[in-house]
Amino acid sequence: MTSTANTQQGIVPDSLAREVERASHCPLDCPDHCSLTVTLREEPGGPTQVLKVTGSEHNPFTQGVICSKVRSFGDRVHSAERLTTPLIRKASSPKGPGAEFETASWDDALDLVAKQLLRVQRDHGGEAILPVSYGGSNGALTEGLMDERLWRRLGASRLSRDLCATSSGAAFDGLLGKMPGTDLRDYEYAKLIVVWGQNPKDSGMHLVPTIKAAQAKGAKLVVVDPRSTGLARSADLHLAIHPGTDLCLALAVHNIFFGKGWQADAFLEKHTTGVAKLRDAAALWTVDKAAAETRLDSADIERLAELLHETSPAVIRAGWGPERCRNGGSAMAAIYALAATCGLYGEKGGGLTSSQSRAVQLKSEVAVGAELPAGLRTISLSQVGRALLGHADVLDGGPTPHFVFNYNCNAASTLPNQNAVLKGLRREDLFTVVSEQVMTDTAYYADVILPATTFLEHDEVSAGYGATFLTHARKVMEAVGEARTNAAMFGGIIERAGLAQPGDATELDPLAAAILKETDLADSQRQALTRTGGTLTAFEIENGRAPMPFVDHLPRTPDQKMNLFPEDLDREAHARAQLTGASGGLYVYQPDPATTEYPLALISPAMGRMITSTFGESYAGPAPLFMNRRDAEVRGLAHGDEVRVFNDLGEAHVHVQVGGRDEPAAGTAVLLKGLWARHTANGLSSNALSPDHLSDLGGNACFNDARVEVAPR
Ligand code: SF4
Structure with a gap:
């Protein structure tokens, strides 16, 4: 290198800084599981900068091509909105947008979290503690492991993580x-x-x-x-x-x-x-x-x-x-x-x-090291809003939650029945912890915010879904600021809450090895994977093809x-239909929920620039409502008009895009998934219009059952 560079530490002579390339893999909530090369600028004793993220050839399916979101992942790592220290809400500040926080030490923050967990457990029972998490991390070391150990030992409510794929x-x-x-x-x-x-x-x-x-x-x-x-x-x-x-x-x-x-x-x-x-x-x-x-x-x-x-x-x-x-x-x-x-x-x-x-199923559960107490009630992630508001029909006979721990998830933006979620999070008798990488909408409702590492700053074991690749990725850099891994954060809470037990495994490598041991992989494959920290192709191409269903397995x-x-x-579908008084069963169709008042189907498909709500900080918005030309015409709407899209659950204020690219069929409107408050005029998204009933099998969220009307504003 021949120049000097500005850093937070000042001007650093070239001789002390170096550029390095490290291998990584993308564990984000996306099927493909790209292999990556991360170029870093490292300085002795100084902060590491992500200079570039590119695709590498290790994954033979993704072949060096990655999406723009992860190409610019350095922007998230070093974002001005990155959370770098624990924060505690000021006593004078109400919860919600604009809430004010003061910096805290990890010791103080974790002491407070542990004290509140034990208080709620004592006063309301363990089930009054509700973990809220989803696919923001998507790996076997960052979810369902140390967190699960804590929840089991507290006897916390179980969460049905049913927003998708159940x-x-x-x-x-x-x-x-x-x-x-x-x-x-x-x-x-x-x-x-x-x-x-x-x-x-x-x-x-x-x-x-x-x-x-x-x-x-x-x-x-x-x-x-x-x-x-x-x-x-x-x-x-x-x-x-x-x-x-x-x-x-x-x-x-x-x-x-x-x-x-x-x-x-x-x-x-x-x-x-x-x-x-x-x-x-x-x-x-x-x-x-x-x-x-x-x-x-x-x-x-x-x-x-x-x-x-x-x-x-x-x-x-x-x-x-x-x-x-x-x-x-x-x-x-x-x-x-x-x-x-x-x-x-x-x-x-x-x-x-x-x-x-x-190809490979990862089961973190085998390494949790804590028994699951019998009989704990389960709350659906889709129904967290009404649970927080004490609706008996979603509480399964248990207490109203008094403690929410939100991690790997942006609940305020991503859950159905958004108005109920926000109203619930505003409760002053609810203690809320948010572990996050950047200041999300949910973080503004927190009592305590704990800064989280990104996938470049922690080890992860993860597998693509639909694809056949498995990775054991090593961190490529130290954590930014005081951010901590989920394992370290939950381990610290377990210690402070007095829930640690002799023999608890806390080192990640043995935990990763235990998880990999439960897969169908051969010992040699597992050892190679862990040794190289690389990608494993669970199925190699042999004789010119990959193994085929019903031929090779x-x-x-x-x-x-x-x-x-x-x-x-069939029994499950029948039982779920009975809850609403309908007749049902496997392959039994339930009619379209449209009414004359709300005739349009509103769907919320993925947006290319975000992964659900992840990366929302880098999307300027405003987000449009996509409408079919015919639907716009009968409502007297023209391209660019400001509108309200509404039903009995709520309304979102947006502008319309009529026709053009990605035009929906007549009768369908589209407001993309994962929007933050900053992306619409009134801070509410399609989730303000999404009902929180559950699907016939697996209890999946029913975002696409939203039926709405659109009118000028
Ligand atoms: S989010 Fe992007 S980089 Fe990550 S697996 Fe998907 S396409 Fe690849």
Whole structure:
């Protein structure tokens, strides 16, 4: 180096500073799991600066290409909004936007947290303590480990982390038992790719070049998405389905196959059970009936079935859109079942991939080191708002929470029924701790804020979902300021609360080794992974292809068959429907919740520049409401108009984008996911309009069941 550089320490001579490159991996809540090279500027005794984050070739699927969010991850590490010391809310300051805090030492902050935890446990019972966490970290060392040890020893409420993937998880486990899916690398060999409810440009971007490579070789593409995304516009068939009706479409395709005798009899006979009940459920869905409900053309539904019948190999990539509604579990199950009915398995490039189809399952639970007390009540993450407000129907007979510990999550921005969440967080008799990297909307409701490390500052073990890669990534730099890892933070609280026990493992390497030992990996694979701190490709390409479902491995169900009608799922769907007085069951459709007052479906898909609410500090906004031209016209709205989008739960103030890129189908409006208060005029997002009821399987959040009206403001 030939120059000097300004740092927080002043001018540092070149001879003392150096640039280094270190290997890392992205564990963020994204399927792809990119391998990274991080370029750092290090100074002896001074702060380390992230100069650059680029993709590396270690991951053979992501191949050195990463998204712009993580390319500029240094901006988050060194953000002016980065939390670098513990903070305690000033006694004079109310909770919420504009709250004021004063700096505290870690000792003082942790003493206060431990004291309040024990007070609430003593006065209200352990279940009055509610951990609130989600996928902001997404690794086995930063969630479900030391935190879980603390919650179990306190007897805290259990949290059902059901914002996403619990519908698909229940359906996938029931049908296929956590079986690995078709390797995304093999999509290049497909002759037909059906992307159902996913926009890979914004969620799992590495699928886009793979699809394009397949298209270049003549593959056909079908996209099922209410929006006219770039991928949908490049498709041979775009099914702009009405939100929440994917179940009807999938069952109609099954019905066409069974009606025409196209079903894959040999596969169904050898590898499945429950086909007769699936056929009976599908028989209710004629093409015309499905067309009426999905708002698709009958001819397009028939065309989808024809393409699946006449094209081989064909593969379905099942995304997240269909599960975010009342029918989400049944919809996902019916989509998964198509791979069997249509005979998609058994050829290179054919089959099915879901976010649930993972090569490796990581279970932090094996390293927690604390028994789970029996009988603890569970609160749904989707219903935290009403729980905080003491609604008995979501408290399962337990106490109203008096302590919330929010980590790996931005609850104020991401949970349904946002007004209830904010009202609950404002309670003065609620003690709230927020562990965060930057000052989020939720942090303003905290009594104590604890600064958290980013993935560059801590070790992590994590696995891609849908993809087949596993990593044990080492930190590449020391923590910024006084930020601490989750393990150190929760370990400190356990100590101060007097909950430590002799023999407690606290070093991360042995904990990581214990977690990896529970996987199916060979010892040599595990040792290599831990030694190199690198990426492990769980499935190598051999003989020109990745291992294939039903060829190289079978379902992880008890009989190793695909169960097309799991009775326990039927019972669960039936029981959940009964709670609302409806009749239900597996593959039973619940009608669209639209009313004449609120006729538009509001959906909140992912935004390319954020991962749910992560990176919200770097998005200037304001966020638009995307509307179909016809819907805008009948309401007298023009592009750019300021509007209120509203229903009985709340309203968000935004401007409209009419038509253009990503235009939704008529009857659907779009306000993107994860918005912060700064992104809308009144500080509320689509979640202010999202109901907090749960899906038919797995109790998934039903964001896409929001029904709204839009009017000028
Ligand atoms: S967010 Fe996804 S695409 Fe971006 S670097 Fe991480 S894994 Fe790769």
